[in-house]
Amino acid sequence: MTEMKHTLVALVADRPGVLNRVASLFRRRGFNIDSIAVGHTEQKGVSRMTIVVTGDMAMVEQVRKQLDKVIDVIKLSNITDESTVDRELALIKVKSTPETRSEIMQIVDIFRANIVDVAPESLTVEVTGDEEKVNSLFNLLRDFGIKEMACTGRLAMTRGTPSP
């Protein structure tokens, strides 16, 4: 079976240790997490986890069922095949010299990203977008030399009428 990336969204009880429960479940069952993004939701006491896993259908089905067994997991959906809005945010500290600075700024402009820090030897770029956009910018900036990068991992939400 073919492996691909799947996006799961879990609504979990906002209790201490929930992230740990989910992460250690993945570890002991041998599932491969690409990213987890966790944060509050509009409901008090409920957090939202967006988890990206790589695997085939059978594996993802097991992931879903095992996650469902975790008492603190309230609701779980696999939104890979649905129409979604996907975003992640990255901060990229690029090496820059007086000669390369304007070229970097042009690239940043084209991507509608922002420069959030300027220093003699570097520029820090903030970019928000889907995985493809962030990866493209990253690849272009790589040639200049990347000093540091931080990425949030994917946030995803289905389009249209309210659903988790």
Next chain:
Amino acid sequence: MNLTGAQIVCESLVKEGVEVIFGFPGGSLLPLYDTFAQYPQLRHILVRHEQGAAHAADGYARATGRVGVCLATSGPGATNLVTGLANAYLDSSPVIALTGQVARPFIGKDAFQEIDITGITLPITKHNYIVLSAADMARVFKEAFHIATTGRLGTVLIDLPRDVLTEEAEFQYPTKVNLPGYKPVLRGHPTQIKKAVQLIGQAERPVIISGRGVIISRAYDELKELAEKAQIPVVTTLLGISSFPENHVLSLGMLGMHGMAYANMAISNADLIISIGMRFDDRATAVVSGFAPLASVIHIDIDPAEIGKNVRVDVPIVGDVRNVLREINKQATAQTHIDWVRQLDQWRQEHPSTDIRGGEDLLPQYVIRSICEVTDSDAIIVTGVGQHQMWSAQHFCYKKPNSLISSGGLGTMGFELPAAMGAKVGCPDETVWCIAGDGGFQMTMQELGTIAQERTAVKIAIMNNGYLGMVRQWQDLFYGRRYVATPLSGPDFLKIAEAYGIPGLRVKNRREVIPAIERAMEHDGPFLIDFLIEPEENVYPMVPPGAALVDIIEEPKRETVASDPTSIVSNL
């Protein structure tokens, strides 16, 4: 009213109908133990090692169907529960572990006897709690008992910091639980049930595999009704033994690595497998690619995560076994499969897996058969892990529901003695036989102290061969008979028993077996028999690792005397 955390613990236990706690005190638990004095309705049984407490709670739970409670202090007390908790978790046994913990300001500071037990037990509990305020205590207990006893049964741990036990709070025991993330499905989906009924109607060579889920759900009558109505033979997993009476004409006994040859052959030739409350563990299926190659599979289980995990399933039905079987029985039509049953009977005659060879050797199989005879199958058999466990599964005819307690998933040596103790405490009017290996017995024999102190009338049979038998068997068959670390010396078990004030007998030949068992049964109180069995006996049949269920190694043919107690005279 305002109560201390310790009082709330006791009130909650009483509200949940707990009558027995297996435990061992320590510094962090002093406030709780002091409070026990105010609650005489909670019987505390002092064990000799916390592992014994966990296994006893497990044995108690399996025998009675109620929650088993074990209690240990912080640090080493809590970590000593881990094996027993894991064992209960893997076999879906409802055990609640209460552990002491250091006071809240000390948590996370490597304090004396502090350990992150909630972190350690994450993989072996359905859920666990650390109670950080006395005001949460009642809610936590309500939730814990609910989680342990619903859906797929399992373990819950509650960690109790010392200063929360002394803190006061308003006590009101909740009437409901609020667990939005936990909604077990109990009723099978009607469409799936219809599909199953249809497959059953069409099958020519159906087999039922019955597992522990049938016992937990107490679906004995429903299973029998289906088997008889549609004339479907029944095999069981190890933990499914005693879900279906083994003297029934449709019973084929246990399947799997050491299952009956004819049970494995039935599975391998079936065109429909109806698996009920079992999880296709590798000991039962052998190599998955070779499992039931000709069959469609109906899988009925309360845990959706088990369905499709190991084996491809054609008709999955998530639900409580009893509910689902009831619905299926309503719709299923009466049927016969005479040719199939005849074929199975023929295989049973050709591959008698439970014959015992003649001669003077004290054979373990003969000991098990004799216990069965003397008790007339009216006993609860509690085994350890190893060869003796397999012989207990094969050579005892289980007629009574829920009469075998054995560690299947984790396969924990040393389970036998404390679990037998727990079972007897829970079912004082039942005869309880602890069948132990000499290796496993030495792991938890300190619980003879508990048995002596509580005067728990467990009958103990040690299958003493001076080896770690099952490992030796594998070394014999697969490692060129290189017996590394398997010859095992033991103490004079009779002297050990005597030191604890427990009477006993030693048996060296066949003639002495039945009289010894009868003597044990007559004695009012615990009794130990040291059976010096044939040292290099192997368990047969065997499906070697990596092989399929059809690749059965049978006992090399020798002269036999005692025949299969379950053999039927077939006049179909």
